[in-house]
Amino acid sequence: MAEASLDAPGAIAGSRHAGRNRIRALLAQPKVVFAGGFILILIVLAVFAPLIAPRDPLEQDLLAGTLPPMGFTGAEPGFLFGTDDLGRDVLSRLIFGTRIALIVAFVASALAALLGTLLGLLAGYFRGATDATVSRLVEIWMAFPPVLLSILVVAIMGAGVGSVIAAIAIIDWTRFARVVRAETMAQAQADYVVAARVLGFGRLAILFREVLPNVAPVLLVLLTLEMGIAVIVEAILSFVGLSVSSDTPTWGGMIAQGRQIIHQAWWVFAAPLAALFATVLAFNQVGDGLRRALDPVMQR
Amino acid sequence: MTAPLLSVSHLSAVSTRDGEGAILRDVSLSVARGEVHGIVGESGAGKSTIVKAILGILPRGIRLTGGAIALEERDLLTLDPDKRRHVLGAEVALIPQDPLTALNPGRRIGAQLTDGMRLWRGLSGKAAENRALALLHDVQMREPARVMRAYPHELSGGMRQRVLIAAAFALDPKLVIADEPTTALDVTVQKQILRLIRSLQERHGTGVIFVTHNLGVVAQICDRATLLYMGRVMEQEATATLLERPRHPYTRALIAACPRYDRPGQDLAPIPPDVIAACRAEIASLDRDGASHG
Amino acid sequence: MADLLIDARGVVVTYAGQRSLSGRRLAPRPVLHGIDLTIGRGETVGIVGESGSGKTTLGRALIGLLRPADGSIRFDGNDIVDLAETAMRPLRRRMQMIFQDPMSSLNPRRTIRSILSDPLLLHAIAADRAGAERRVQAVMERVGLPLALLDRYPHELSGGQRQRVGIARAVVLRPDFVLADEIVSGLDVSTQAQVLKLLGELKRELHLAMAFISHDLSVVRAVCDRVYVLSAGRVVEQGRCEAVFRAPAHAYTRALIDAIPLPVVDADWLTRQPVAAG
16 A cells, blocks of 8 residues: 655645646636637527528629618618628628638638648657658748639639638648647657657557647647638638639628728628628637646646 | 854745645744754755745745744844845855756856846956956866856856856855755766865855755755754754754654665665654644644 | 576667758767676666766667667567567567656656556557456556546646656566666655665566666665666676675776765765775
């Protein structure tokens, strides 16, 4: 049985489960709760758009063109955020636009993360030639102007959600690769990696079973930030008309449209801009909250 | 009976986190002029808390709940912060544990050595520099001029510690606090450093508080020692008495647990559970008495 | 010869050439200059030296973590220097390691249970999680840790408890050889005594051979049968502990011994120089 040990009194830290503590630390931050809630609402809107949106986003009604939002003179009931010059309901278009925004946000960032993490892990763990190759690749890749590169990708692949996602993933994987590589290099020095080798685990097994879980926190934070970036990039691409076809409503497309009629109907420009801003802010706040929640646990 | 150089009386401290756990329990000790006094104990015993209390650098999570610290009869705890800063800066010096982090990696050695001199003694640049060179010579540094212009990372661990010792004795302080100064050093370097501290201390007549967990070091460099366990003084004696005729069972057990190269086939005995239990009971009853006296 | 578990001859280890500021590749720096070392079954051998002596590097070479530039290292007759990882794996089960800093040697994101049972499953010593659990509980009890800690993460344990987990992990595979790399440096005297006592018991029960790396000669004396004294990558002295400590032949060994302060007041110790050779 355990002998009386002179380990510092009260040595066993109070927490029972580290995971539960991290979630608690996360939810203790009000901004995370709000931002996270907002994103959840967006997800609900995106999934149930046909049921929630008051009108068909594509339905044009030239008699109801450029109606201002509720509360302004000239507004008509049923068009909460007003209409654009073709009489399409801004709110409904906004809601449907959430679909594209979130699909791009989640899928594109996941793909960028996947590719970047894989290369970053390999480079950081195996070093030598692997690292040299990946690092050169990253440097060269980052030298390309991202906007031009994305236009090139879309031009080659044709317009559509797929090409937008591909463009973002192809450009932003470098961000993940660099961060994951650095974190992997730091973790790979730790004795627990040496211990795993001594125990007889293979190198790839060690990389994915031992190192990756310790790189995960940094990766997670970067992922949420990337979602915000993806939303903006999609908006830029649809602003220049390189995103989905002009029938499908996107926030960027709405902004482009709204820019042209900004004096007659400023709300067509302002509403999607506000949605964009709020969404990116929400992703950033969640990412920041994640970073805070995950850090102090490791310092214990 | 001359007044002691430093006198710590009934010092108590609690941790303000994790509920008010006691960190120091009624600790008293005194250091005479020219005496090397060891503060000995295992980790968590409270050694560094006492040092930080003397230097006025207690971290935010620790609060003093009673007692006094007097340097030549001036109570450091009740002095106003500015006056205390002056007294401590000019009369008390610290030799820290880790020579690497104690030096600013971005500044040359010479600049760091002369800081205190220019601040507290008002020496001009040239005078301070000359004094610094003399100090480096005192700590047996070869090529003092080169060391003055060097950066910390260019020196070995032992050399860095010598620089810190030079810095400590630069202002001719009355009290030097050595906080485990040799723990991070190789054993051959440790002996040189201990010899150096002792000779400087004897030459300047400085009082030294030597914090360590190593009973061997205590034996060879300390005149008297205070043994701490869980923030409480277990035994306080002249070193020879402490080690040869220990009174407290904890002291005896600690000595028995020390490995010795001059003894074959040792069966190192960890401190027996009943000794620990007795110590804890002793401390618990003192806590209760303290609480009832409020 | 067959009696030796570990037989290292002429081991040379160099660090890969660094790049100088001008970009030229500098010559590789030798860290170990041809070390000969043997460890018999059930024997505890101390490897002693100060920083820069190469003792850590030697330990890692013995356990197959780095490849020597020259020389041979045989484990139970098998040359491990040029062995591929797959061929090494069955041997790895028989040679384990305990680290100096248990905080960094335990994966912070794994439970204690996972840390102890994964090796059992890897080497198919336990057929399934249930079998592994039995062995894991047995080893936890053996090192004196409460079973409740199995669900915890390393940062929730105290330093002494983590060190015991490190020891448990090293012996859960019932190896023939354990490399202990400065495992008690930085521990309190009493915790050190506990760890050494536990190690001694496990050594006897499992008939372990051990390489005990330390800078502390007093600890080595208490634990080891034979000792190798390293300085600047070479063995300067070796032999049975009693002989080396009673009559050290090499000046460096004498300097090392002389530099150790014993817990006995000795007025001459500070000023005394080590006895010169001859």
